[in-house]
Amino acid sequence: xxxxxxxxxxxxxxxxxxxxxxxxLIAQLLKHxxxxxWVKDSGSQxxxxxPYVKSELALGALLDSRLALTNESFSSPIEKxxxxxxxxNKGFKMPSWKRSANLETxxxxxxxMVWTPEQxxxxxxxxxxxxxxxxxxxxxxxxxxxxxxxxxxxEMAPVVEFEVFEHGGKVQFSNGIITEFKQLFYCGLLSELKxxxxxxxxxxxxxxxxxxxxxxxxxxxxxQHSEPLAQSLETGLVIPMNRDSGETFDRDVLGxxxxxxxxxxxxxxxxxxxxxxHEIMKKLRKMKQSLNKAFxxxxxxxxxKKDFMATVEKEQFRxxxxxxVIEGEYKQSTANADFVLLNDSxxxxxxxxxxxxxxxxxxxxxxxxVIANDVELADDSNxxxxxxxxxxxxxxxxxxx
Numbered sequence: 001x002x003x004x005x006x007x008x009x010x011x012x013x014x015x016x017x018x019x020x021x022x023x024x025l026i027a028q029l030l031k032h033x034x035x036x037x038w039v040k041d042s043g044s045q046x047x048x049x050x051p052y053v054k055s056e057l058a059l060g061a062l063l064d065s066r067l068a069l070t071n072e073s074f075s076s077p078i079e080k081x082x083x084x085x086x087x088x089n090k091g092f093k094m095p096s097w098k099r100s101a102n103l104e105t106x107x108x109x110x111x112x113m114v115w116t117p118e119q120x121x122x123x124x125x126x127x128x129x130x131x132x133x134x135x136x137x138x139x140x141x142x143x144x145x146x147x148x149x150x151x152x153x154x155e156m157a158p159v160v161e162f163e164v165f166e167h168g169g170k171v172q173f174s175n176g177i178i179t180e181f182k183q184l185f186y187c188g189l190l191s192e193l194k195x196x197x198x199x200x201x202x203x204x205x206x207x208x209x210x211x212x213x214x215x216x217x218x219x220x221x222x223x224q225h226s227e228p229l230a231q232s233l234e235t236g237l238v239i240p241m242n243r244d245s246g247e248t249f250d251r252d253v254l255g256x257x258x259x260x261x262x263x264x265x266x267x268x269x270x271x272x273x274x275x276x277x278h279e280i281m282k283k284l285r286k287m288k289q290s291l292n293k294a295f296x297x298x299x300x301x302x303x304x305k306k307d308f309m310a311t312v313e314k315e316q317f318r319x320x321x322x323x324x325v326i327e328g329e330y331k332q333s334t335a336n337a338d339f340v341l342l343n344d345s346x347x348x349x350x351x352x353x354x355x356x357x358x359x360x361x362x363x364x365x366x367x368x369x370v371i372a373n374d375v376e377l378a379d380d381s382n383x384x385x386x387x388x389x390x391x392x393x394x395x396x397x398x399x400x401x
Contacts, residue, residue, distance in 0.1 A: 011180055012037045012152070014171065017187030018045055019344045020138055021351035025185055026151065027065035027141050028359045036151045037179060041158075046220050046320050048348050049266045050236040051133035051256040052083040054123040056363035058352035063129070064361045066137050069144045078364065083126035084236035086252075087294040092237065095122075115249050116326045117216045117268040120347030122238065122254075127364075131234070134348060135258040162198045168338050187343045190215070191322045199339070206341040211327035215345070217274050218323035219283055220266040224314035228260035229300045239294045241267065241286050253290050265291065274321060284317070330354075 012035040015022055026036055053059050059078070085092035097109035106124045114122055145151050154173055161172035168182040186193065186203060190212055193200040239253040255265035267287050273279050288309055295301060295308040305311050325345045342354050355361070 010035070011168065011182040014179075014181040014184040015039065015187060016185070017189075017343060019187060020046075020048055020134075020348050021342055021344045021355075022185075022187035023138055023141050023145065024061065024065045024352060024355055025187060025342060026145060027068050028061075028355055028361075030148065030150060031065075031068035032359070034150070037154060037181065038145070038151055039154045039157075039159075039173075041154075041156050046218050046266070046318050046323060046344070047222065047258075047264050048134035048138060049218075049220075049254050049264075050084065050121045050126075051135065051258070052126045052128035052236060053134065053352060054121075054126055054349040055353060056127065056365060057356045057361075058349040059127045060364040061352040061356035061359075061361050062134065062137060063364065065141060065355070069141050069148075077130050078127065079130055080125065080127050082124075083128050084122060084238055086238040087240065090297075092294075095238070097124075113250075115251055115268075117324055118238075118252060118254060120324060120326070120350070122236075126236075133256060133258050135256075135264060159196050162196050164198055164202055164336070164339075183338045183340070185340045185342050189320065189322060189343070190325070190345055202336045202339045203341045205333045205335060206330050209328045209331045210325050210345070212322070212325060214327040215322040215325045216268045216270055217319065217321045218266055218268055219280060219287070220264065220318045220320075221284065221287065222316045222318075223263045223265070223312045224316075225261040225263065225311045226313045227302050227311065229257075229295070229311070230298070230302055231300050232260065233257050237294075239290050241290045253287050268324060280319060 013029055014037050015026055015029070016039045018038075018040040022038070026038065029036055053062055082094060082098060084095070086095050087093075088096075095110070095113075097106055097113050100106055100109070103124060110122075110124055111119065154175070154177060157173040157175040157177065159171055160174050161170075161178075163170040165180075168180060169184065170178070170180045172178045184199070186199065190207065190210070193203065233256070236254065236256045239255070241251050241253060243250070251267065253265050253267050255263060257263045265287060267283055269280065269283060273283065292307040292309055301307070302311060323344070324347065329346065330341055340358075342351065342358075344351050356363070
């Protein structure tokens with residue numbers, strides 16, 4: 001190894017942002033023996049909105065990232081099908097667009113019926129590892145990163161100087177840290193790029209097709225429950241919210257139980273709904289009302305609990321303005337190749353697919369010609385749970401990296 005190669009190996013990679021994309025990206029960088037400077041106060045902290053991903057490529061990146069740092073194999077089956085249920089007619093049912101067995105018809109109905117921001121997290125086909133949600137995997141990796149010797153964290157220290165070189169660059173933080181870097185990944189919110197004008201200029205070409213004016217904000221709450229619900233829930237859950245006066249679309253609460261006593265719920269807000277704090281808090285109250293309505297059954301509520309919120313002993317809120325861009329995409333750029341835009345702005349599946357392509361991670365393929373049909377039961381079914389924890393299963397033996 002010559003001197004320049006040694007210097008390149010010693011020079012760190014800079015990662016801005018603290019959302020899901022940053023976590024899975026760093027796992028891959030460490031797998032490739034890179035040293036990391038992780039700038040943690042510039043990105044989203046929203047947990048995965050749903051417990052699954054929407055493509056084989058994203059699932060490949062998700063599981064490869066976990067294996068890279070935890071060295072833990074898993075024995076749970078990998079499942080492919082419809083991994084979420086929608087609350088309607090006093091129960092959780094298959095989405096109504098599943099009535100047709102034809103995938104093209106399903107896709108057309110899905111795009112017509114589901115609000116555009118929610119389409120980033122719901123799909124005609126979804127994939128998960130039974131008993132191992134996206135949030136659980138992210139938590140495992142985060143725990144490793146917190147003490148990893150090759151990860152140096154910079155927190156609450158804005159950038160005061162930033163230089164772009166022919167290869168890599170140099171940055172100075174307000175806490176006095178000055179470092180050169182050989183590569184930079186921006187995983188933070190697009191709205192925060194303006195704080196570093198030179199970086200924003202470098203990444204401008206990659207952002208050219210992303211219509212940032214279409215961005216919606218995310219309101220997320222994590223509940224710690226005093227005890228599990230009477231009925232365990234392993235799928236993603238979609239719970240409609242009543243329309244406000246003047247609204248012309250149907251909005252849902254998206255969520256899941258990451259653990260029997262921990263649940264995560266997210267709702268998206270348009271730009272005109274976040275101008276005042278009381279509007280945001282109004283949506284939070286409606287979210288809780290919707291949850292109370294959905295779980296208003298003794299089949300769910302533990303003994304002695306009057307409603308869903310009565311099971312909550314602790315709650316934590318996150319609000320991220322401009323969290324999800326719903327139009328466009330990122331443009332690949334050969335100019336300034338050492339600077340890469342890779343964040344959560346188009347959803348977790350999109351971010352994981354970007355990671356998979358960059359690190360040449362293969363899609364997780366299923367050796368199955370036909371996935372079991374999970375067509376919706378009749379609307380007049382009185383079932384409280386319409387196969388709520390069951391989706392088409394592909395055993396691990398049939399899945400290949």
